[in-house]
Amino acid sequence: MMKSKSKAISVLVAACLAVNVFSFAPTAFAREADEQAGTKALQSSQQEAASDQTEQTEERDETDEVKEPEGSKESPGTEDSVEEKHLEYQITVIQPEAGGTIQTDKTKAAENETVTYTAVPAEGYKITSIQIGGKTLEAEKPYETVTGTFSPEGDTQVTAVFEKLKTYRIATSVNSSSKGSITASASVLENEEMTIKAKAKSGYYLSDLLVDGESVGAPYTYTFSNVTEAHTVKAVFSKQVKIMLDAGHFGNYNRSPVYSAYYESRMTWSLHNHLKAALEDYNGFSVGVTRASQAKDMNVYTRGTVSKGYDLFLSLHSNSSSARSTDYPLIITQKGKTGDSLAKSLGKTIQDTMGTKQGYKVWQRLNSDGKTEYYGVLRGSKAVGTKGMIIEHSFHTNLVATKWLFNNSNLKKMAQKEAQVLAEHYGLSKAEDNGKDDADTIKVSIPAVNKVTAATKPTSSKTVKSSQKVKVIITGLNMRKSYTTSSKSMGKAKKNKTYQLKAKTKDGKWGQLKTNGYWIYLKGYTKVVSSSSTAKKATSTKTVKSSKKVKVKVKGLNMRKSYTTSSKSMGKAKKNKTYQLKAKTKDGKWGQLKTNGYWIYLKGYTKAA
Known part of the structure; x- marks a missing residue:
């Protein structure tokens, strides 16, 4: 310088x-x-x-002391002292013109902040959807208050869409007004409940109830809940099967020579009471008894005539013989009826239930004229046009058989087995509620979330294996963790879908699905597609003549109008019975019975006779 x-x-x-x-x-x-x-x-x-x-310049280079521009230096702690500012969005609720209201708990919210909305349908309306910022959410429970949350990504509009509830028609009909009636309202508001009641006239019973064309069994009371579509209900009434039961002998009669505590009269009185109760568990039986009291005697011929107007007369007994080893059951029929299929079925059932060493027998006994019935009860029943039988339940001269018959639990078991044979013979099934006022109601709940509840819990807690296939015939059948309506629902079975079972409850009411292990209620809500006891669909539609004889190996084999499982069942073929065919399908799977023209599935369920 x-x-x-x-x-x-x-x-x-x-x-x-x-x-x-x-x-x-x-x-x-x-x-x-x-x-x-x-x-x-x-x-x-x-x-x-x-x-x-x-x-x-040289001086600066030498000293390396560069003076920074004024104001460029940062103050100590600046980064810690500056806070980030979040954006806040406007939440706008748009109320619908009618049908209900929707509210949110905030009018402004930050980007990651939770906003709760609540939509409430007005009376007579339902929620169809919630709309949030242009996105539409379907209402899972449209008839209830709907609550949910969201986090806004910008200014957001919230609204709800409501829809007026519809009215659905429930159309009812009967197969014959002379046989019975059905009562119900003509229409029902959406999501409401309607109960249908069927009432049979004297001498008839409800044999089937068809809901939307599908059988749901034969409940006299049927309730739709949470209705979301129109339905049809048809009641089918049939003539009752009337059976007259006769307890052989009165008082203390026919004491056993091998077991002194046993009297034939006491056994038959207990057995006929048990059998009456067992028959009345089935839908379609009307049961009468020849005597109101065991203490009074009654003429044997008169006991037979009491069966006038009935379809069947059964007189219950135990037999006697000089040979203590004799134990075969015996069915005594009216003249010319020893080949009767019902007589044979009853004899075989008694043999199997008691475990007799000797096989059953069926025979008749006539007077010396060779024309009239030897036994008074059979003469009397025949005189009034009623089919009659005497049923000898083994021999009270055989110690093992007598002790078996002396046990009341065994008699109950026998009654149930005999009732089952009679029900199968006449094509009847267990009653849903037997038309009684205090009976269980079959209730089907079909809300928008498709909830279905079976009214009756299974009576058995035991399960058995099953390879059956079933088709669901209603909308919204629950799949549950266990076989009870109190068990948690894990989802819904699809209507018209076929499911493979892997197990069933012993009473047959619940089935376990093979795919996921959940349980569905079978009775009234599914129909069998295939199983070990029902026929598979034939692959051939061509038939050929046949004179073959076949013996049925299983219980409950359907006799159908045509050779397909979709054809109507006209009854059941009898186990161990031999049938004459008149035709077969070309592939040999179906056979047409000569006696009635109905078809049975042969493969696996019959054998050559």
Whole structure:
């Protein structure tokens, strides 16, 4: 800096001297000299400035002390003291014109903040959807208050869509108004409940109830809950099967010579009471008894005539013989009826249930004229046009058989087995509620979430293996963790879908699905597609003549109108009975019975006779 100042002073001094020197020269010369001096002075000044700037740069380079621009330095702790600011969005609720209301718990919310909405349908309306910021959410429970949450991503509009409840028609009919009636309202509001009641007239019973064309068994009371579609219900009434039971003998009669505590009269009285109760568990039986009291005797012929107007007369007994080893069951029929299939079925059932060593027998006994019945009860029943049988339950002269018959639990078991044979013979099934006012109601609940509840819990807690296939015939059948309606629903079985079972409850009411292990209620809500006791669909539609005889190996084999499992079942073929065929399908799977023209599935369920 000092050098620069000295040079500047020298320049100025030189200039002053130059002026003095040339002041005496001519004017032109002086002007030229002035111009040259000024130019040199300007050049010298510019060089001094450049030199000064260079020195300053070198000085900075040397010291490395760069002064930062003012205000560029950060204050200590600036990063910690500045807080991030979140955006806040507007939440706008748009109320629908009618049908209900929707509210949110906030009118403003940050991006990650939770907003709760609540939609409430008005009476007579349901919620169809919730709309949030242009997105539509379907209401899972449209008839209830709907609550949910969301986090906004911007200004958001929230609204709900409501719809007025519909009215559905429930159309009812009967197969014959002379046989019975059905009562129900003509229409029902959506999601409401309707109960249908069927009532049979005297001498008839409800044999089937068809809901939307599908059989649901024969409940006299059937309730739709949470209705979401129209339905049809048809009651089918049939004539009752009337059976007259006769307890052989009265008081203390026919004491056993091998077991003194046993009296035939006591056994038959207990057995006929058990059998009456067992028959009344089935839908379609009307049961009468010949005597109201065991204490009074009654003429045997008169006991037979009491069965007038009935379909069957059964007189219950135990037999006697001089041979203590004799134990065969015996069925005594009216003249010319020894080949009767029911007589044979009853004899075989008694043999199997008691475990007799000798096989059953069926025979008749006539008077010396060879025409009239030897036994008074059979003469009496025949005289009034009733089919009659005497059933001898083995021999009370055999010790093992007598002790078996003396046990009341065994008699109950026998009654149930005999009732089952009679029900199968007449094509009847266990009653749902038997038409009684205090009986269980079959209740089907079909809400928008398709909830279906079977009214009756299974009566058995035991399960058995099953390879049966069933088709669901209603909407919204629950799949449950266990075989009870109190068990948690794990989802819904699909209507018209066929499911493979892997197990059933012993009473046949619940089935376990092979695919997921869940349980569905079978009775009234499914129909059998295939099983070990029902026929598979034939692959051939061509038939050929056949004179083959076959013996049925299983219980409950359907006799159908045609050779397909979709054809109507006209009854059941009898186990161990031999049938004459008149035709077969070309693939040999189905056979047509000569006696009635119905078809049975042969493969696996029959054998050549």
